[in-house]
Amino acid sequence: MPSLKELRARITGVKSQRKITSAMKMVAASKLRRFQQRAEASRPYADAMRRMLSELAAATRGQGELPPLMQGGPGRTHLVVMLTSDLGLAGGFNANLARSMRGLVERLEGEGETVRILPVGRKGGDAMTRNFPQAVIERLPGTAGREVPFARAAELGERIVDMLTKGEVDRVTVVYNRFVNAMTQTPTELPLVPLPVPENDNKDENAAQYEFEPDEEELLARLLPRNLQVQLYAALLESAAGEQGARMTAMDNATRNAGKAIDSLSQRYNRTRQANITTELIEIISGAEAV
Structure with a gap:
């Protein structure tokens, strides 16, 4: 005894x-309010831009060679960008995403694709280095619980465009925790390249017809890289809000x-x-x- x-x-x-x-809970709660507001504010813009690009891509389908950001590359190399936190003490925030990531990698490899992983955040880098050391091309730092600047998403987007242009990858997917509330963060897979296009966009006779100025090809060349950055930025904000919510709950x-x-x-x-x-x-x- x-x-x-x-x-x-x-x-x-x-x-x-x-x-x-108790102090960490209060700090996470104060950060959560800011990050939640920004994540929720980014959703309408990111969704509208993704929908607009899908409609624009559907309008140009079958009109010659399409940009790599729209159709992807000819090969079977799939880049998966994984967004996690740098810090721990966040409950199952990182572990749940790592589990989802393992399932995705195994599924893609079962379909005959070569998977390349770009983890953003120390925790995700550690998990992927343990599970798929040959697939990790580089480990990038996260935001360490601080504010998420758009420049971070722009830099990541430029890197992805460069890899596509050089033929290093053919498809791109970002995996992150989507913020639902302080207790719930949902692992989400968002395809970025090729650009998802609904199959029935051109089959609806009642759908509105648009005229583009400048033409569709020039608009795509300008907007596709911007859309990639916007989607990455929205995912980074969702991940940041989810991290603070998970840490506050934990x-x-x-x-x-x-x-x-x-x-x-x-x-x-x-x-x-x-x-x-x-x-x-x-x-x-x-x-x-x-x-």
Whole structure:
């Protein structure tokens, strides 16, 4: 049985941990409000741009050679961009995405594709290096819980365009945690290249017909790289909001568990102390009777 000194030390240690987890919860909550607002504000723009590009791509289908960002490359090399956090203590935020990522890689390889992985964030880089070391082309740092600048998405988008232009990859998918609420983040796969185009876009006789100025090919050349950056930026914002939500929930649970542990240790401390006092009284009474 632990001594009173050991129990006091454990209670003091758990109280210190509770202070830390409570502070981390408050910090994550303050960050979550900002990141959630930005993630939700980015969704309408990203969805509208993706829908507009899909309609524009459908209008140009069958009109000659299409840009690589629209049709992809001729080969079977698939680049998967994985967005995770640099920091831990976020519950299952990174583990759930890593599990989803493993399933995606195994499925793509089963379909005969060569998978290349570009993890953004230290936790994702660690997981993919353990599971698919040959597929990781480079490990990029995340935002470490700080603000997400659009320049980060633009830089990542330019790198992807360069890899497509050089023929290093043929298809691109980004995998990230989509923010639902503070307790729920959904692993999501978003195809970026080739650009998803609904098959029935040109078959609806009642669909609106548009005239483009400048022409469709020039618009695609200008807008496709921008759309890639916008989709990556929206995914980065979703991942950042999800990270803070997961961390706030994890730290709240840790704080509650610390409180329960303190209560349990305090009960053990009081019982042990009472037992020691009772034993001392019995010894004193026994000694007095012996005299």
